[in-house]
Amino acid sequence: MIRIFKYSDIDKSAIFMRSEPPANVEETVAGIIADVHENGDAALVRYAKKFDGAELSALEVTPRELDDALKSVDPCFLEVIEKAAANIKAFHRCQIRSGFVLTKENGVVLGQKILPLHRVGVYVPGGTASYPSTVLMNCIPAKLAGVSEIIVTTPPSRDGRVNPNILAAAKLGGADRIFKSGGAQAVAALAYGTESVPPADKIVGPGNAFVAEAKKQVYGRVAVDMIAGPSEILVIADDTCSAEYVAADMLSQAEHDVLASAVLVTDSAELAEKVGAELEKQLPALPRYDIARASIDNNGKIIVAENLKQAVEISNALAPEHLEICVDNPFDYLDMVRNAGSIFLGKYCPEALGDYFAGPNHTLPTLGTARFSSPLSVDDFVKKSSFTYYTPEALAGVKNDIACFARKEGLEAHARSVTVRFDK
Amino acid sequence: MIRIFKYSDIDKSAIFMRSEPPANVEETVAGIIADVHENGDAALVRYAKKFDGAELSALEVTPRELDDALKSVDPCFLEVIEKAAANIKAFHRCQIRSGFVLTKENGVVLGQKILPLHRVGVYVPGGTASYPSTVLMNCIPAKLAGVSEIIVTTPPSRDGRVNPNILAAAKLGGADRIFKSGGAQAVAALAYGTESVPPADKIVGPGNAFVAEAKKQVYGRVAVDMIAGPSEILVIADDTCSAEYVAADMLSQAEHDVLASAVLVTDSAELAEKVGAELEKQLPALPRYDIARASIDNNGKIIVAENLKQAVEISNALAPEHLEICVDNPFDYLDMVRNAGSIFLGKYCPEALGDYFAGPNHTLPTLGTARFSSPLSVDDFVKKSSFTYYTPEALAGVKNDIACFARKEGLEAHARSVTVRFDK
Structure with missing residues (x-):
């Protein structure tokens, strides 16, 4: 039975308590990451056997496997995911941003460029259910952002295959390569790269407590979308x-x-x-x-x-x-x-x-x-660079201000990098 | 002497090698965070003595201290930071975004709201130099984003004070409260809160290897801007x-x-x-x-x-x-x-x-x-929420599609949550 509380009567902290992640996860995950970092593909194959019960001869889904799988997908389902993908695209297209430029009368030009990430890893959970919807929700904004290479990784079934509905969604979503690996080991592979799996700039997608902990541990080396609970x-x-x-x-x-x-x-x-x-x-x-x-x-x-x-x-x-x-x-x-x-x-x-x-x-x-934090969006698949251009006259006009500021921070070489340009 | 390489001749990996962070940092930082989490203000005061050599009677900078400090700041420097702040504002104002709304003829409304974070902690390093510029660069975009409360924290000098130029920049940048704490302990305080320091939703600002590691360790509980090297x-x-x-x-x-x-x-x-x-x-x-x-x-x-x-x-x-x-x-x-x-x-x-x-x-x-990753920007101080509205007719039009999708994922209750609305 669900519990019913009257808000005015109860201990507020009980309401706001959330379930804590299981213990021990941290150490286990650190071990798996170190193993994949050291042993690459061999570790991924070993973990696929241990955790997924699958004997893999290759980690990557082949074009042939993909074709065979697509043929086995219910045509009604294909229609449904096409409609869903169209809706997801229409919404996420509104998130695409442009850079900007700011010009000043003294010739100064300032601006912000927006650039897609180069390679992104999308983790798709297996486990108690398979989630083609997750594939669409992660691949579509990446594709709209202009990501060059989208790598999907998902745990194989016991027979060494990937659920055909996931493969159909990956194709529709624009995934470039698909690997059979799940859990913390897949996150480690995307962070460090292995012989087969290329290292990604960012890892996105939901997962269980092990996947979440692995994303936390590789955060900094690569970007991650969020630590999902x-x-x-x-x-x-x-x-x-x-x-x-x-x-x-x-x-x-x-x-x-x-x-x-x-x-x-x-x-x-x-x-x-x-x-x-x-x-x-x-x-x-x-x-x-x-x-x-x-x-x-x-x-x-x-x-x-x-x-x-x-x-x-x-x-x-x-x-x-x-x-x-x-x-x-x-x-x-x-x-x-x-x-x-x-x-x-x-x-x-x-x-x-x-x-x-x-x-x-x-x-x-x-x-x-x-x-x-925010829902996953096109913003997650781009990064910004700012740029600055000054004319000699514009720099001359502010050189004393910059030198003063730098010297107050005790950074004389900063001051000199400006004044050296006007010493003669 | 600097080393000169001819690109075509050399081992590329040597060029791309970066200095690694010092060892041991991880454990030391974990200990400091646990200590601050458990002992709050007392731990912060203890660390201020140990690492900064400062005997603190209170952690927060008082209005009186702030006024006194401002009087002691070089008026020329005040003028310079005002000019700098105006330039920083003009650039970052271009980053302010609006939400969007997408309406469809069947009454469907989809959209994205953009909301400021509530409370942000800005870490300002002390150490070998003091950085009022960092205060401006972190506070101004937060203020433009609409953050309600900006908390600055910075290590005290041996005399228990904060550099007056930092205080002047904090006032100009719109900081609401300023605390005398540095290092991993300050990050821990902002993540967990203490008797004096309120917990922040996000921690931003540069720092040494200890600060960077502390931000990595609290990431997930709070947001952080980046792990700076x-x-x-x-x-x-x-x-x-x-x-x-x-x-x-x-x-x-x-x-x-x-x-x-x-x-x-x-x-x-x-x-x-x-x-x-x-x-x-x-x-x-x-x-x-x-x-x-x-x-x-x-x-x-x-x-x-x-x-x-x-x-x-x-x-x-x-x-x-x-x-x-x-x-x-x-x-x-x-x-x-x-x-x-x-x-x-x-x-x-x-x-x-x-x-x-x-x-x-x-x-x-x-x-x-x-x-x-990207330069710090107004984007770092906002989050997004998406929203969806469907009419009964619009939902009726897609109910079978959603039920089909949900059932392919093995999630019957998802399907029923839609069909239950049309059962009668």
Whole structure:
């Protein structure tokens, strides 16, 4: 049973507590990374056997394997992912930026160039489910940014193959090469490179606690998108909303992972009770019952707030990955939302719509990091360079200012690098 | 003496090798972070005594201390930093972005909101020099982004005070509170909060190897700007450029730190020799001779390339923090530059101009991370949220597509969260 709290009555820290990552992960991951760094492909093949039960003769998916897989994909599914890809492209195209230039009358030119990253690694989890949607959500913004080479890596099945739906999405998303490797070892390969896997400039994509820890450990050597934690939804709903819809949306999050969390914040004690009952009603019919049950019982919460304004404040403090606002006039609350990865407005906007189809990215900040992080976007696949041009006259006009500033910082050579140009 | 290499003759890996961070740092920093997390202010006071030799009765700079310090600042210097601040503001104002909205004829509304971070910590190094310029370069973009609270932290002098020029820059830059703490302990305080120091959403600013390692260790709990390594310059120059200017610019980098690196890439063997001689001529006159000498001897390099195109390619492979292009028509090469933090164009554009004055940021990606990172900018102080609104009719139109996609991923509850809305 999900727990119901009255916000005014309870210990606030309990509400804001999130599940901690499992212990021991740090050391295990450090060992795997060192091994891949040292032993390259041989380590990847060994780990594929150990963790995925797959005997690999080659790490890279061949063109032939790709063709064979594409033939085996359900044509209806191909149509669906094409529609989804079109929506994802349309949204992310709005994120493409240009550089700028700033000119001054004394001939000074300042500016900012925007350049794509050269090579990006996209991690696609395997495990309890396979996620072609993740492939689209990561490859499409990279492609729009102009990345030259997109490398997908994903754990193989026991038979040494990659799920054909993943391969179809990778092809559609514009992936250039696909490797059969998962977990911390795949992250290590993308960070350091191996005989087969070229080193990437940035590693993106979700993963379990091992993948997240590996991304943290290689951060700095390469860029990473974010350190992902378990998935989360916070639903704000009032008594005009169907308990059935709310419960279904919470369960869509809960079925991901026993660590996933589904939270309802409502101003209606009646809706709270009804949603509690609906969860119990809908749970038994789910194929992933055990996972959803554990998630709801351990991490699920219903919080009864005094009003919807307070509900939004609670949400801002939690900074959820997904936020649904299931009320009649959801746009009334949009400006109040300060911290949330992706916001779903209204009663006909379940999170699953965004997971697959609507267009905004589904790679989102978890564990309260929406306080300072953003959904994955085209911005993640570009970098900026600034540039400065001064004429001799323009530099002469500011040479004393720069020399003064440099000397106050005790950096005489900085001062001289300007004055040397005017000494004669 | 600086070493001169002919590019075609040498082991390329030697050119691309960078100095490694000192060992042992990791463990020391982990200990400091745990100590500050557990003991809060008491640990900060203890470390201020141990590392800075300062006996502190309070960690925060008081309004009175601030006023007193401002009175003691050279009025000429105040004028200079005001001019610099105006230039920095003008450039960074061009980086301010708006969100967007995308509407579709079926009533669908998609969009992206851009929101400022709430509280940001700016680390300002003390040590061998004090850097009011760093205060401006970090605070101004934060302020322009709309950050509510900017916290500056910097190591105290032995007398328990903070350099008045730093305080003047902090006031001008819009800092809200200033703390006397440096090193890994200051980063820990900003990440976890103490009795005095409030926890920040993001930590920015340069620092030594301990500060860099501390930022790496708290990354994920809070955001960080980048993991900074030693400062670097790469100068591309042809034989039309004065050896005197090139040597002076290289020394301005070399005086920062023995680990700093200054590299010249030229198509002229003659210029290479001349710059080598000029370095020897200019070096003895520098107050920070020992540092600059060690940097030039250990990390300095002159590379003779076959032509300027190859020089730019070498630069792209090194991905320098600062790049000067000292030739007659520098804009001819701007498009070829793929990886560089800040680019200085022409013979009257020494790096020091950008360090203090021109407007672009001086917090830049080091150690080759310009491959994937960017200069500090307004973007570092905002985050994005996406939003989605669908009408009942619009959702009805795609419900089967979403259900199909969800079921292919084995996520039945995702499918049901959509179909439940149309069951009756």
